[in-house]
Amino acid sequence: MTAGEAQDTTGSTWVRTLAAYARPDRKKAIWQIVTSIGPYLLLWAAMLALMQSNLPYVLTLALAFVAAGFVIRTFIIFHDCCHGSFFATRRANQILGTITGILTFTPYEPWRLSHARHHTTVGNLDRRGSGDVYTMTVEEYRAAPWWKRWGYRAFRHPLVMFGLGPLFSFVLSQRFARKGAGRREHISVALTNVALLAILVIAWSSMGLRTYLLIQMPVILIAAMLGIWLFYVQHQFEGVYWARNESWDRTRAAIEGSSYYKLPGVLQWFTGDIGLHHIHHLRATIPNYNLQAAYDDIPALQRVKPLTLVSSLKCLGLALYDEAQGQLVRFSALKRV
16 A cells, blocks of 8 residues: 555554454454463473473474464463454453463563553654664764764664564563552563462472473474564554654554564464554454454555565564655665765
């Protein structure tokens, strides 16, 4: 979809157009819980059986990759609960969101608030830093002191962003409430931490700490790495929309600043259709199990150029936003000026 087409359809029009898809469906929701959390727990039991049978650890690692897929799918349920879209009632979303947050090592309330800010600031150059992948402009990078430029390059290195980053984000940083957090956020973080500690103590006394860590850590880290990649390509791709606050348009930010990540069927299933991210940003209250129907029914949504698994690899080197050109560029672009 072009910028002109995006501007022709206002945000309020999209809200009305997508209203029918923003209705939670209890049967679909329950079935998704069964087919997401259920297999994850069964795979966990299978990995434990392999460990206790002293079979080669590589077999456990093989299952860990599959289990990580179900963790991602569970995180999509958590994500929808944070938007209040998975179930019809706030209470049901809060309870399930807290439970799935524990399973994915993510406290419900802080992530809900951070992600809500992300939806109101995506593509806004003057409001970066809320639930997004921090991106400097070319001008900011050139004006920064050497140590900040070095730190930014290190942060943007794939080994850091998709290696150390997931470990830091999901295992370490989310164990603490942000500075200035409210009472509900502190309670949510504490509740998640206590639950994780209880699981750790029970596992330690039953199967042993080593066994627990050799199963759980690969699963959560693989899921976290893949999850961060998904989040990265949703808003870091060639032609992505960014604008200063005075000219920023929320509808354009949704359609042109959020990708349509067209994945093979199996991967789309594991990722809960979140690749239809342009639709999600147009109306965040559409539960993931209704996103594909919205895409299939509305031709205008199908005109967004898809980002494929192969073409998404080109996004990896994009690191700076060039305001003069209106596009993301690589560090190598600095040498050509």
